[in-house]
Structure formats: C-alpha cells, structure tokens
Amino acid sequence: MILLIVVGVFSAIFTYLWRLWSLREKRQSELREIVARKRAERDESVKFAQKSAEKLEKSKFDQISVMSFEELKENLQNGSISCLEAVRTYYQKAILANKSTNSICMFILESEKWAEEWDEKAKNQEGFVKPPLFGVPFSLKECVPIKGYDQTRGFVQDTFRPTPVDSVLVEQLKLLGAIPFCQTNVPQSLLSFNCSNPVYGLTKHPLNPERTPGGSSGGESALLAANGSVIGIGGDVGGSIRIPCAFTGTAGIKPSHLRFSHRGVCGSVPGRPLINSNDGPMAKDIKTSIELLKILWNDTWISDQDPYVPPVVWNEKEFSKTSPLRIGYYIDDGWFTPTPMVQRAVLEAKEILEAKGHILVPFRVPNAYNVMFMFLRAVCVDAGSFLSRKLMNDIIDPLLYTQVLLWMIPLPIQRLFAWMANVFFPRLGNIMRAMTLNTAQLRQTYADIEAYRSEFTQLMKDKNIDALLCPPTVTPALPHVMASKLFTATSYTGIFNLLDFAAGVVPVTRVCKEDLQKLEDEYEEHDLWYKIAKNGSRDSLGLPIAVQVATPPFKEEVCLRILRDIEQDAKFQ
Numbered sequence: 001m002i003l004l005i006v007v008g009v010f011s012a013i014f015t016y017l018w019r020l021w022s023l024r025e026k027r028q029s030e031l032r033e034i035v036a037r038k039r040a041e042r043d044e045s046v047k048f049a050q051k052s053a054e055k056l057e058k059s060k061f062d063q064i065s066v067m068s069f070e071e072l073k074e075n076l077q078n079g080s081i082s083c084l085e086a087v088r089t090y091y092q093k094a095i096l097a098n099k100s101t102n103s104i105c106m107f108i109l110e111s112e113k114w115a116e117e118w119d120e121k122a123k124n125q126e127g128f129v130k131p132p133l134f135g136v137p138f139s140l141k142e143c144v145p146i147k148g149y150d151q152t153r154g155f156v157q158d159t160f161r162p163t164p165v166d167s168v169l170v171e172q173l174k175l176l177g178a179i180p181f182c183q184t185n186v187p188q189s190l191l192s193f194n195c196s197n198p199v200y201g202l203t204k205h206p207l208n209p210e211r212t213p214g215g216s217s218g219g220e221s222a223l224l225a226a227n228g229s230v231i232g233i234g235g236d237v238g239g240s241i242r243i244p245c246a247f248t249g250t251a252g253i254k255p256s257h258l259r260f261s262h263r264g265v266c267g268s269v270p271g272r273p274l275i276n277s278n279d280g281p282m283a284k285d286i287k288t289s290i291e292l293l294k295i296l297w298n299d300t301w302i303s304d305q306d307p308y309v310p311p312v313v314w315n316e317k318e319f320s321k322t323s324p325l326r327i328g329y330y331i332d333d334g335w336f337t338p339t340p341m342v343q344r345a346v347l348e349a350k351e352i353l354e355a356k357g358h359i360l361v362p363f364r365v366p367n368a369y370n371v372m373f374m375f376l377r378a379v380c381v382d383a384g385s386f387l388s389r390k391l392m393n394d395i396i397d398p399l400l401y402t403q404v405l406l407w408m409i410p411l412p413i414q415r416l417f418a419w420m421a422n423v424f425f426p427r428l429g430n431i432m433r434a435m436t437l438n439t440a441q442l443r444q445t446y447a448d449i450e451a452y453r454s455e456f457t458q459l460m461k462d463k464n465i466d467a468l469l470c471p472p473t474v475t476p477a478l479p480h481v482m483a484s485k486l487f488t489a490t491s492y493t494g495i496f497n498l499l500d501f502a503a504g505v506v507p508v509t510r511v512c513k514e515d516l517q518k519l520e521d522e523y524e525e526h527d528l529w530y531k532i533a534k535n536g537s538r539d540s541l542g543l544p545i546a547v548q549v550a551t552p553p554f555k556e557e558v559c560l561r562i563l564r565d566i567e568q569d570a571k572f573q
C-alpha cells in the first residue's frame with residue numbers, strides 16, 4: 001500500500017514536471033522561430049541599406065566619410081552635400097562597422113525617403129529655412145522609441161510589436177532635420193553592461209572581438225568607435241551610456257532625468273521611481289554632444305510637448321564661464337577599488353584640470369557600502385520578479401545567467417547566503433541582502449535614498465564643491481562573460497543615477513605596460529570580484545580608459561564644461 005502511494009506521488013510529480021518541461025520546450029521552439037523571422041527581417045534591412053549605399057559615387061563617400069559632426073552639419077547647410085548623400089555614406093560606414101561588431105539591430109528603412117524629402121524641400125520649397133540638424137544621420141539605441149520599429153530590449157517576446165509613436169526626443173530630432181538611420185544593440189533586459197541578447201546576438205568591441213563594448217548602450221558605443229555613426233542616442237539607468245563610452249574610447253553624457261521627456265520610453269523595469277534613467281548623446285568626442293545639446297535645449301520645445309519636463313534651456317553663461325571651479329575628486333569609492341589604469345586616468349585628468357586653473361580637492365563618498373545596496377534594491381524594485389517573469393517566458397541570453405541565477409534564488413535563501421557570505425565575502429553578503437522582502441523595506445529604502453541625496457548635496461555645499469571627478473568603472477573593457485559577473489562595478493555610475501546628477505565621460509588615456517605591471521604587482525585579489533577584475537584587465541594593452549565628471553541636477557553645462565576642458569588637453573588618440 002505504502003509502495004503504491006510512493007509510486008503514485010512520484011509519478012504525479014514526474015508527470016507535472018514533464019508537462020512543464022514540454023510546455024517550455026514548445027514555447028522555446030516558437031521563440032526560436034520568431035528569432036529566425038526577425039533576423040531575416042534584419043538581413044533584408046541591411047540589404048536595403050547596401051543597395052542604397054551602392055548608388056553613391058565613391059568620391060562623394062570619400063569626401064563625406066571623413067567629416068566630423070560639425071563639418072557634416074556645415075556642408076549640409078551650405079548645400080555642398082545632400083541629405084541623401086550623407087545618409088548613404090552612413091549606410092555604408094555602418095555596414096562596414098557592423099561586420100566586425102554586430103552592433104546594428106535594424107536599418108530604419110524610411111531614412112532614405114526622409115533624406116529625399118528634405119533635399120526636395122531645400123530645392124523646391126520657397127522660403128525654406130534649413131533646420132539646424134538638416135540631414136545629419138543619427139543612430140538610436142534599440143530601446144529609444146521610434147515609430148514603426150520594435151523596442152525589444154533583447155526580449156524575443158517583444159519582437160514584431162512596433163511602437164505606434166516616436167518618443168519626444170526622436171520627434172524633436174526629426175523636426176530639427178536629423179535622420180535616424182539605424183537602431184543599435186543592447187543586452188537582454190538592459191540591466192547589464194555587456195551587450196548580447198537572443199534576438200540580435202552578441203555585439204563585439206571594435207578593438208578586440210573577445211571583449212564587450214559595454215552596455216546597455218553597447219551597440220551604440222561599438223558602432224561609434226568603429227566609425228559607423230557620427231552621433232547617437234543612448235540611455236542610462238546605472239551607467240549604460242558611461243560604461244560603453246569608457247570601454248570603447250567614446251564620450252557621452254547622461255543628463256539629470258528631468259532634462260528630457262520620458263513619455264512612452266520603455267525602461268528596463270517600468271514603474272521605478274527614484275533610480276532615474278535618461279537618454280543622452282554619445283559620440284566620438286564630447287564636443288559633438290555639446291553641439292547637439294545646445295540645439296536640443298535651445299528653447300522650451302521639450303517642455304511644451306511634455307509638461308513634466310521643467311522649461312530649462314541651455315545655459316550658455318554657465319558653460320562659457322572661465323572662472324575656476326572647485327572639483328572634488330576620488331580614485332576609490334570605498335566599495336570597489338579600481339585597477340591601476342583607471343586610477344592613473346583620474347590622476348591625469350586632475351592634472352589637466354589643475355593646469356587649467358581649477359581647484360581639485362579630495363572627496364570621500366559617504367557610506368559607499370550602503371549606496372550599492374540602495375541602488376540595487378531600488379533599481380530592481382520588486383526583487384527582480386518583473387524581470388524574472390519576462391525572462392522565464394523568453395530565451396535567456398547565456399551572458400545574463402549570473403544575474404538570473406541570483407534573481408531566481410528564493411529570498412529567504414538569499415538572506416541565508418548573505419548571512420554565511422558575511423564571514424568570508426562581506427561585499428557579496430551586502431548584495432545578497434539587497435532584494436526587498438516587502439513593501440515596508442522598499443519604502444524605507446526610498447526614504448534612505450532621499451535622505452542620502454540631501455546628505456550628499458549638503459556635503460558638496462559645505463565643501464563648496466561644484467563638481468566631482470572620478471572613475472566611470474573599475475576596469476578597461478572586459479571579456480564578454482566577465483561583465484555580468486562584475487555588475488557591482490556599477491557603483492561608480494549607479495551612484496549618480498541614485499543622486500539624479502548629470503554625469504558624463506571622456507577618454508583620457510590607453511592601458512600601458514606600466515599599468516599592467518602594477519596590476520600584477522599591486523592590485524588586490526582578496527575576493528572573487530577583485531579576482532575577476534584583475535583577470536579581466538590582463539592583456540588589455542592599448543584599450544581606452546576614461547574618467548567621469550558629475551554635477552548636481554540641472555548643472556549639465558558645468559559638467560560639459562569640465563569634460564570639454566579634459567578632452568582638450570588629454571593625450572588620447
């Protein structure tokens with residue numbers, strides 16, 4: 001009798017699990033078929049761009065392809081090149097860049113027609129005044145809403161669901177004459193700083209295919225670094241503009257979140273207050289982003305469309321001041337000591353700024369351990385359950401396994417691990433306590449973040465500090481698989497989302513032999529994360545290293561002024 005009951009229970013469990021497994025297999029095969037259709041659509045879009053590009057004369061391509069953003073704008077304004085020629089040049093350049101990086105999700109098919117329409121207006125419309133971005137080709141991170149195109153964020157389940165309207169930023173860019181011509185790749189979920197997903201695949205670093213160009217705006221950084229675009233729009237909730245720029249030697253800024261509209265923007269976790277994401281420009285240099293932001297913030301157009309955006313326009317007076325600034329700097333945030341190359345870059349940028357007359361003072365990040373804890377709790381909001389549900393209904397990208405595994409561990413077991421980890425790996429213990437158990441804990445964390453914002457800004461006021469100079473992350477560009485294992489290196493960028501500061505990066509140097517020697521001799525490896533950071537930084541000779549500058553909300557112009565000052569004198573080639 002007992003035997004019969006035992007056999008009965010086991011076969012019921014087995015049947016249940018088998019049913020679950022076969023349902024999942026069925027779904028996975030449906031998803032694989034969707035991926036095949038999407039990839040075929042992408043191939044068609046590449047073919048379209050290739051065919052269009054072939055219609056451009058080689059001499060025109062040679063002339064346009066070396067123009068900077070400023071030169072491109074000028075030549076389009078004075079009519080020496082047409083919008084169609086500019087767009088076709090960038091189709092060609094992007095196709096070339098895409099071959100080595102796999103950075104493009106889709107070419108925007110309408111871009112050819114938009115270019116022709118602008119050319120037609122310029123030629124035949126009486127009294128037509130060219131808008132300031134007339135004919136300039138733009139790339140867009142895949143999650144930036146553009147009408148008629150998917151914003152999958154790397155989820156197969158979100159393919160073939162084209163967005164019905166442009167985001168406010170895309171609408172503004174188009175009105176100003178810009179031509180969005182392609183969408184660039186992201187990591188699945190956007191909450192990662194590598195760049196791979198089951199829909200569009202793995203994006204590679206232009207200088208080393210074994211390494212990641214960063215994430216989540218990694219398609220954008222790879223395309224820019226490989227000369228496939230002259231300017232693009234990324235998005236950042238914990239470093240997704242700044243880390244890809246730092247890894248690839250490009251430059252960009254995440255403004256404080258109310259300087260752009262968020263209408264219709266699908267983030268990684270919808271319904272997340274306090275840890276604010278924002279779109280921002282990315283380019284080969286910060287000068288280009290400055291030129292763009294001057295145009296976008298020239299008037300109150302954005303707040304006229306979206307009343308939730310305060311009518312703050314470009315503050316030229318603040319930007320063009322020549323008086324010295326007081327800048328706090330740190331090379332270590334107290335949570336994750338950066339590798340020697342990253343520390344050296346900050347010290348070099350400090351020297352550049354001092355030579356320009358700025359006053360640099362040491363700064364200590366208050367309560368750094370708690371910052372990472374608050375950031376992770378508030379960035380995931382519901383302990384990862386929104387993302388886990390989405391991932392369970394999808395093909396999970398292998399590069400996301402570490403994070404998924406952590407999210408999947410039941411919360412009481414996470415807490416048990418935290419208690420055990422405290423003994424031998426206290427930083428992991430801190431992280432394993434970060435997912436919220438209930439809304440009371442979450443509310444308390446929100447209150448703590450608000451208190452931290454007050455404490456931090458008061459500290460800056462007391463010390464009379466205008467801005468901060470610090471590392472953007474702890475390593476040079478990492479091997480693909482290591483980035484998701486080192487998600488806690490986002491402490492350097494995440495803090496400025498938590499504070500809702502403006503924060504940008506510029507490259508200042510490249511990894512040299514002395515850095516690598518110091519890495520071997522001096523860099524610690526007393527826990528797993530340090531070991532990964534050390535391993536991942538080996539063999540990185542020549543990779544770019546950047547610094548980060550941050551300023552309180554609505555002080556983007558000060559942040560950009562400092563980034564420009566660094567860029568002007570940094571010996572980065």
Ligand SMILES: CCCCCC/C=C\CCCCCCCC(=O)NCCO
Nearest residue numbers: 190191192216236237238239240406487
């Ligand atoms: C038990 C702990 C589980 C923690 C799982 C880790 C979850 C998140 C890691 C956060 C990494 C932040 C990367 C931010 C990338 C970014 O800025 N994305 C932009 C989205 O628009």
